[in-house]
Amino acid sequence: MPRLQGKVALITGAASGLGEGIAKFYSREGCAVIIADIADSEGQRVAKEINDAASSSSSHPKGGQDNYGRAIFTHFDCTQGAAWKEVLQLAISTFGQLDIVVNNAGTTFHKKPSVEVTEAEFDKVIAVNTKSIYHSVVEVMPYMAERRAGVYINTSSVAGMRVRPGQVFYGGTKGFVNTVTQGLAAEWGPFNIRVNSICPLRSPTGLLEKFSGVPDSEEERERFAMSVPLRRMGDVDAIAHAAVYLASDEASFVSGVNFPVDGGRLAV
Numbered sequence: 001m002p003r004l005q006g007k008v009a010l011i012t013g014a015a016s017g018l019g020e021g022i023a024k025f026y027s028r029e030g031c032a033v034i035i036a037d038i039a040d041s042e043g044q045r046v047a048k049e050i051n052d053a054a055s056s057s058s059s060h061p062k063g064g065q066d067n068y069g070r071a072i073f074t075h076f077d078c079t080q081g082a083a084w085k086e087v088l089q090l091a092i093s094t095f096g097q098l099d100i101v102v103n104n105a106g107t108t109f110h111k112k113p114s115v116e117v118t119e120a121e122f123d124k125v126i127a128v129n130t131k132s133i134y135h136s137v138v139e140v141m142p143y144m145a146e147r148r149a150g151v152y153i154n155t156s157s158v159a160g161m162r163v164r165p166g167q168v169f170y171g172g173t174k175g176f177v178n179t180v181t182q183g184l185a186a187e188w189g190p191f192n193i194r195v196n197s198i199c200p201l202r203s204p205t206g207l208l209e210k211f212s213g214v215p216d217s218e219e220e221r222e223r224f225a226m227s228v229p230l231r232r233m234g235d236v237d238a239i240a241h242a243a244v245y246l247a248s249d250e251a252s253f254v255s256g257v258n259f260p261v262d263g264g265r266l267a268v
């Protein structure tokens with residue numbers, strides 16, 4: 001039995017990177033997914049790939065899973081309150097409900113000393129990584145509370161627990177995500193809403209070079225991997241597996257957790 005069968009998930013920032021991986025894993029577990037992103041062509045590509053996989057799976061004579069969840073893309077800016085209102089209505093009108101929200105959209109500036117971060121860069125990272133959660137909470141929590149059911153997952157970061165030089169304000173936004181995750185779990189638990197975050201280690205996505213501050217290369221990846229007890233950097237699948245678990249009923253008693261998926265990096 002697929003682990004998210006019949007569920008409906010909204011995944012922000014799902015046009016690439018970790019969000020794309022989460023959307024694809026959710027679909028394979030039977031979950032309908034709304035790909036919500038400002039990147040239109042990439043978002044449409046992800047939705048198409050999911051729907052193509054779903055079609056070929058169900059028509060395959062030897063089976064495979066025939067219960068992939070379908071996907072739709074919607075242009076969506078997580079920093080705008082009105083967009084949250086609209087996307088909740090879209091979920092209800094298209095799929096009849098919304099069970100899971102993954103606040104995954106995120107951004108940062110190119111690694112640099114804090115005094116060199118421009119005000120515009122600062123405002124953007126705050127708006128995308130933190131204020132979006134305010135807008136999300138205002139629209140989504142009353143809906144989930146009314147249904148007495150909901151799963152709410154934030155993509156945080158290892159940087160929310162241990163900030164390193166060059167990404168200080170980004171780390172600050174993820175520290176906000178971690179404390180807000182715990183506060184929301186406390187506040188909305190009585191309504192049967194589970195709130196958790198995933199804290200990934202550096203992974204090969206669109207943000208990689210901004211985090212590292214240097215061009216991506218095999219040597220740079222190997223250098224970074226040597227700082228990790230498991231001797232590798234993060235990867236999209238590892239994060240998506242965690243996101244499936246936290247959304248599934250297997251995690252029905254798990255709430256208020258900021259879950260590192262980091263190869264042991266925070267242990268050293």
Ligand SMILES: NC(=O)c1ccc[n+]([C@@H]2O[C@H](COP(=O)([O-])OP(=O)(O)OC[C@H]3O[C@@H](n4cnc5c(N)ncnc54)[C@H](O)[C@@H]3O)[C@@H](O)[C@H]2O)c1
Pocket residue numbers: 012013014015016017018019036037038039076077078079104105106107128155156157158199200201202203204205206207208211234
């Ligand atoms: N890749 C890593 O190493 C890493 C590590 C820890 C945490 N994270 C977090 O993972 C999340 C996903 O990032 P990623 O690494 O997959 O990067 P990514 O750049 O591949 O994906 C981010 C997505 O967010 C979208 N986005 C940006 N601003 C948006 C907005 N205003 N509204 C809607 N969508 C918007 C982008 O278009 C993009 O598709 C982020 O929250 C990031 O902070 C990433």
